[in-house]
Amino acid sequence: MKRYGMTIGLKPEKIVEYKKLHADVWPEVLKILREHHVSNYSIFLKDNVLFGYLEYHGADYAADMKKVAASAVTQRWWQLTEPCQQPLPTRVQGEWWALMEEVFHMD
16 A cells, blocks of 8 residues: 655635535545545645545556546546646646655554
8 A cells, every 4th residue: 555645726716615525525436536446535625725645555556547537527526626726836747736755654
């Protein structure tokens, strides 16, 4: 299992909408993530910054994330969530959410 942390900005005028969407995440979105080895996924909010945490239990994260991204359900979900988000200017080219380096972990 590998842990992933990621971050992205949240537009202040979209906070209520984003929270509402995630209060009732579509079951199909959750199913796609589970089918591609994602578990224990959480998103936190502080000062218009989102922090996402997930655990990946597969063998090829990049390939699984491409399959998640290619899903029609994911694409429809992102049409609702992406207008709320503000990617960080320091993210790696091609990233939407910026992946973070794990510098400490305690079990």
